[in-house]
Amino acid sequence: MSSRFAPDTAAPPAPRSSGIEATAAIVTASYAPDFERCRLLCETIDRFVTGASHHYILVEARDLALFRQLETRTRTVVSERDLLPRWLRPYDDPLSLFRRRIWLSLKTQPLRGWHVQQLRRIAIAAHTSEAMLIYCDSDIAFLKPFDCKLFWRDGLVRLFRRDDGVAEARSNHKAWSRNAGSALGIAQPAISPHDYIATLISWRRDAILAMCSHIEKLHSRHWVEVIASERQFSECMIYGRYVDEVIGSAGHFHGAEEFCRVQWFPSEYSNSDAEVQALITEVTPEQVAIGMQSFIGTDIARIRRLLGA
Secondary structure: OOHHHOOOOOOOOOOOOOOOOOOEEEEEEOOHHHHHHHHHHHHHHHHHEEOOOEEEEEEOHHHHHHHHHHOEOOEEEEEHHHOOOOOOEEEEOHHHOOOOEEEEOOOOOOEOHHHHHHHHHHHHHHHOOOOEEEEOOOOEEEOOOEEHHHHEEOOEEEEEOEOOOHHHOOOOHHHHHHHHHHHHOOOOOOOOOOEOOOOOEEEEHHHHHHHHHHHHHHHOOOHHHHHOOOOOOOHHHHHHHHHHHHOOOOOEEEEOOOOEEEEOOOOOOOOOHHHHHHHHHOOOOOOOEEEEOHHHOOOHHHHHHHHOO
């Protein structure tokens, strides 16, 4: 791996309200079962997306060779070994008859792949130079042109926030918000009313580094150890609450529009042409991509065919 992924030991810069150079990179965390979905994402990024100088794909070490097929001059595959502490290690899980992976350490809860993908997304900030990181899941595909400069406004970076969205959420948002507050030392409110979870969102690199430093100073432990001491956590909730409640939204502006239309849960049309066609038809004017959670099981060949990709 290139030396650019050696740990950055310099003190993290404090987030500034403006004046940072408008450089951007796209970040995708993935794994082997999503490889073909990630390939489609890469193809559609290359076709439709401008305003980002690089694309980083973050994978487990054993998936490196597979994903390096996707590398280009502007796309790099990064091993989690270069991102996360050595004491957090993956193993085949005997409780799943060795079909799933589990990450174990003496410092964290047992973690699944979706937990570790979140940790990679945070950790990559210490190994890049771009001022803004744009997060795209590997199971989305772009449908039309998108300029990443949309995430900039007068030196500020867009923070996705759905006001009062936690109460309406269908998942474990309250637990994620509560645990984010605990990691960040926020006593009140215990649970934020706002939802920060979406795909195709932007974060400031300097704010991510400052957030990790804040967590470590507060708890006198590595930030991975603090966050992963609970199994219910969301990197989006942690970053959102840090920005809004610890640094007073410095360096950011808020936006609630979702640029990617995502199907988060199975529907009555799951794994059918109708399912994909409905998602495409429902795209609003500002939405430039669609995403179908990979666990739904929609055949990637069907998605490609209906997108004409």
